[in-house]
Amino acid sequence: MKVNETEINGFNIDNFNQYSLDVGKPQGICPLCSHDRKPKNRKLKCASYDWERGLGTCHNCNETFQLHTYERKGSAAKEYVKPEFEHTTNKPPGSKMLRWFESRGISQGTLDALDVSEGPEYMPQTNQTENTIKFNYHMGGELINVKYRDGRKNFKLYKGAEKIFYNVDSIVGYDWCVITEGEIDALSLHEAGVKPVVSVPNGATLSSNNLDYLDNCIDYFEDKQKVILAIDNDEAGQALQHELIRRLGAEVCHVVDLKDCKDANEYLVKYGKEDLANIVAIAQPVPLEGVSTLKDFEEELKDFVKHGFKPGYQIGLDNFDKVFSTYTGQFITVTGIPSSGKSDFVDQMVVGYNQKYSWKTAYASPENQPTFLHAHKLMRKFWQDLPLPSDIDNQTWKHVSSHVNDNFFFIDMDKYDLKSVLRKGAELVKRKGIKCLVIDPFNKVRNTDSKSDDVNKYTLDYLTEIEVFAKKYDVLVIIVAHPTKMYRTQDGKIEEPTMYNIKGGGEWYDASYHGLLVHRDYEAKNTKVKVLKVKFQNLGENGAEAFFKWEPKSGCYVPDEKPVEEELPWN
Numbered sequence: 001m002k003v004n005e006t007e008i009n010g011f012n013i014d015n016f017n018q019y020s021l022d023v024g025k026p027q028g029i030c031p032l033c034s035h036d037r038k039p040k041n042r043k044l045k046c047a048s049y050d051w052e053r054g055l056g057t058c059h060n061c062n063e064t065f066q067l068h069t070y071e072r073k074g075s076a077a078k079e080y081v082k083p084e085f086e087h088t089t090n091k092p093p094g095s096k097m098l099r100w101f102e103s104r105g106i107s108q109g110t111l112d113a114l115d116v117s118e119g120p121e122y123m124p125q126t127n128q129t130e131n132t133i134k135f136n137y138h139m140g141g142e143l144i145n146v147k148y149r150d151g152r153k154n155f156k157l158y159k160g161a162e163k164i165f166y167n168v169d170s171i172v173g174y175d176w177c178v179i180t181e182g183e184i185d186a187l188s189l190h191e192a193g194v195k196p197v198v199s200v201p202n203g204a205t206l207s208s209n210n211l212d213y214l215d216n217c218i219d220y221f222e223d224k225q226k227v228i229l230a231i232d233n234d235e236a237g238q239a240l241q242h243e244l245i246r247r248l249g250a251e252v253c254h255v256v257d258l259k260d261c262k263d264a265n266e267y268l269v270k271y272g273k274e275d276l277a278n279i280v281a282i283a284q285p286v287p288l289e290g291v292s293t294l295k296d297f298e299e300e301l302k303d304f305v306k307h308g309f310k311p312g313y314q315i316g317l318d319n320f321d322k323v324f325s326t327y328t329g330q331f332i333t334v335t336g337i338p339s340s341g342k343s344d345f346v347d348q349m350v351v352g353y354n355q356k357y358s359w360k361t362a363y364a365s366p367e368n369q370p371t372f373l374h375a376h377k378l379m380r381k382f383w384q385d386l387p388l389p390s391d392i393d394n395q396t397w398k399h400v401s402s403h404v405n406d407n408f409f410f411i412d413m414d415k416y417d418l419k420s421v422l423r424k425g426a427e428l429v430k431r432k433g434i435k436c437l438v439i440d441p442f443n444k445v446r447n448t449d450s451k452s453d454d455v456n457k458y459t460l461d462y463l464t465e466i467e468v469f470a471k472k473y474d475v476l477v478i479i480v481a482h483p484t485k486m487y488r489t490q491d492g493k494i495e496e497p498t499m500y501n502i503k504g505g506g507e508w509y510d511a512s513y514h515g516l517l518v519h520r521d522y523e524a525k526n527t528k529v530k531v532l533k534v535k536f537q538n539l540g541e542n543g544a545e546a547f548f549k550w551e552p553k554s555g556c557y558v559p560d561e562k563p564v565e566e567e568l569p570w571n
Contacts, residue, residue, distance in 0.1 A: 004052075006395075013054070015069040015399050024051060030058035032065055050124040055156065057125040062153055063203070081160035083146050096151075097133060104184065105268040110191045114167055116183075125154035135183045137201065139164050139217070147183065147201060157201060163213040165198035168220055176226035178256075178280060179244060181237055185230060185264035192268065192276040200240070210358060211433055214247060218431050221248060228283045230256040232263045245286055246474050247430050254283035309538040313476070315352030319559040323544035324531050328435060330513035331466050331477035333532075335497055340520045341527050341550065342480050343368060343440055344377070348557050349478065350436050351381045354407055359435035359476075362428045364411045364421040366444040371410045377555050378404050386553040409434065418447040418462065422469045429473045437469075440480035443503070459504030463511040481508065499532050509533060514540070525549070526560050 005016045017023055019031035030047040037044075037060070046060040054068045097118045098108060114135075121132040130150040137145035145161040157163070167186055171177035174196040180186045186199040201213050214221075221227065227248050231241040245253045256279055261267040268276050287296050294301070303310070312325025326332060336342045343365070353359040368374040380386060382400045391397050409432060411424050421439065428434045439445050442462070450461035470477045483501035486494050496519050499509040509515065515532035527548045534540035548557040 013068045014395075014402060017067060018069050019065075019067070021049065021056075021067070025049060030056070030060060030063070030065075032063050033058060033061040048125060050127070054159075055124040057154060062155070080144075080162040081158070083143055083158045083161055096131075101187075104188075104265055105273070106184070106187050106191050106265075110187050114170075114183075114187055114190060116187070121148045121150075123148065123150050123154050123156065125156075126150065126152065130154075135166055137161075137164055137166050137168075139168055141169065145201065162216055163201050165213055165217050165220070166201060167198050168217055171196040171198060171220055171224075175224060176228065177221075177224055178228040178230055180230045180264055181232045181240065182263065182265075188265040188268040188276065189230065189280065192273040192280075194277060194280050203236075211243060211247060214244075215432060224248075224252060226254055227252050228254045228256060228280055230258070230264050230280065230283075233258050234262065237263075243433070247433055249430070250286040253286045255286060256280055256283045309536070312539040313353060313357060315349045316356050317348075317352065317546070317548075317557065317559055319548075320529060320546040323546060324514070324516070324534065324540040326476060326514060326539060328474045328476045329471045330535070331463070331470050331479060332514040332516060333499060333502070333508055333512040334478060334480050334516045334518060335483055335499060335502055335532075336518040336520075337483065337486055337494055337497060340518050342518045344550070344555065345516075345518045345527070345529060345557060346438055346440065346478055346480060347377060347381060347555075350408075350438065351378065353436060353476075357435070358407075360407045360409070360428075360432055361436040361438060362409045362411060362425055362432075362434045363438045363440065364413075364416060364425075364445055365438065365440040366416050367441060371412065374410065375404055375408070378408055380553070380555040384554045384556065416445045418445055418465055419449055421445055422465065425469065425475070426473060429475065434475065436476045436478065438478045438480070439466075440478075442479050442481045455504050456507050459507040460511060462504075463507065467511070496530070527557065 006013055021031065022028050027045040027048055029043060029045065034042050034044075034046065044060075047056050047058040049056045049067060051067065054066060056065045056067050057063075058065070095118070098111075101107075101111060101116075115138065117134040117136060119132065119134060120129050121134070122128070123130045123132065130152075132148040132150050135147040135149070136143060137147065144164050146158045147166070148156050165179075166183050167190075177196040177198060178186075178189055178194055180189065180197060180199045181203055183199045186197045189197045200211075227244075229241050229244060231237045231244075241255070256264075258264065258267055258279070261270060264276065267279070312327055314321040314325050334342050334346055350359070350361040354361065363374070365374065376387075379400050382403060383396065387397060409428055411421060413420060413424075421437075425434070425437045447458065447462040447465060449465070450458045466477050466479065469475065481502045483497035484503045485501060486497065488494055496517060498517070499512065499515045500506060502508045509532075512533060513535045517528075517530040517532050519528045519530065520526075521528065527550055529546045529548065531540050531542055531544045534542055547560040549560045550556075551558055
């Protein structure tokens with residue numbers, strides 16, 4: 001089968017085969033759920049691939065996914081396809097669609113109010129035209145997207161269209177709203193009299209927390225004093241709920257208790273409209289920060305008893321991952337003498353987190369200037385090479401630059417102070433979903449709130465502010481800190497600094513969750529990364545070392561064997 005790798009239906013492909021699947025094969029694994037299945041089922045061919053149309057469908061998790069990503073035109077803003085409105089609705093009394101919705105407790109009045117229509121549409125899952133339900137997505141009164149559902153529970157969104165919340169115009173003018181996981185749940189709540197209600201466009205999966213639809217609609221939530229979450233009672237739904245709380249802020253979020261029901265529609269069918277409206281009215285706020293009972297962490301407790309400590313996040317370099325990992329909600333202090341490669345290794349870390357977990361990162365890096373050169377360094381790490389002038393505007397350049405543009409954000413201020421940086425970091429959590437914040441170096445990002453002249457007190461105040469931010473927003477913070485003094489050994493070599501050599505001394509060691517040393521050996525032509533501290537034993541090994549070679553073209557660190565000291569015969 002010959003597959004066009006550059007264009008589909010006149011739309012340019014940005015990243016062909018983004019999941020690295022078997023090109024041309026009609027069936028294979030699902031990139032969304034296969035890795036979460038039992039080991040014996042992970043290699044089962046549960047998905048169908050339509051390479052000509054660039055769509056895949058999983059028959060296990062019932063998700064539709066794009067095989068490719070599509071080219072962004074321009075360097076900053078995406079250009080989307082807008083569907084033409086086709087109100088080919090067939091809703092006579094007694095139609096199959098109406099009868100089905102009525103069986104789910106939803107009336108024609110609600111379908112009309114939320115612009116649900118019916119009509120034929122080609123569905124790649126069945127490879128034929130099906131009669132479909134059409135959920136029409138409007139924003140600002142304009143049709144932005146359409147979601148199609150056939151009678152076999154196959155779904156697809158309009159190809160190339162912008163992802164937004166379903167029914168998002170309904171929340172304008174309210175200081176509160178409800179978010180559901182599916183369009184039918186939004187219809188159910190409208191049926192119950194809850195009018196400011198929206199739905200996410202593509203449900204929830206455990207494999208991704210990319211809320212691009214929230215990025216596109218964030219302005220709609222700026223004035224909301226209460227956001228009520230009526231999300232499905234399953235593991236994927238709870239993961240989505242957690243991310244929405246993180247992005248929108250726990251202080252405004254309330255959670256609906258669906259009792260023994262999976263979702264809002266099941267609750268409507270089982271208990272009726274009045275009860276559904278009531279559980280929304282009594283939705284409970286997210287528990288207060290700093291106050292908890294066993295019930296708040298009972299599921300975590302059960303998981304710990306069953307499985308032990310959860311594994312930490314890694315960067316994808318085997319020799320380093322063996323000795324160090326981390327959790328979010330913590331911070332890492334990275335030190336080393338000047339020109340040792342600290343900033344470059346931190347870049348390697350956040351690129352690794354992005355590649356493994358799709359984390360987005362924000363930088364507050366006064367020394368990493370000009371910013372375009374910093375972006376160039378990140379591009380090289382993804383490109384695995386040094387771009388040449390002839391590469392500008394080719395497909396690789398467009399793909400890599402677009403990826404860096406979407407995943408890395410550079411805080412640019414005339415005068416950096418910690419309070420302003422953390423405020424901007426909080427905004428980027430909300431608007432872009434960052435999971436990592438880099439401060440490089442700490443002494444150029446001042447804590448103007450601390451009035452203490454005592455260096456130890458100042459340092460403690462500084463790191464306390466960092467810790468509060470990291471915990472509140474579930475973000476990993478990486479701080480680059482230079483040592484104040486450097487000492488030489490008798491043979492003239494510079495001693496390796498410790499965290500006690502940073503200005504503020506012992507406070508850095510005591511307060512930091514983790515500490516890393518990056519030390520370049522010019523004679524051995526390698527770089528050593530040493531674990532100076534890990535707070536939790538399951539995340540690493542104090543004193544452990546990993547050795548790397550630095551690739552000048554890509555700017556990447558490549559694992560290197562530990563140097564073997566010469567063994568003399570009389571030893």
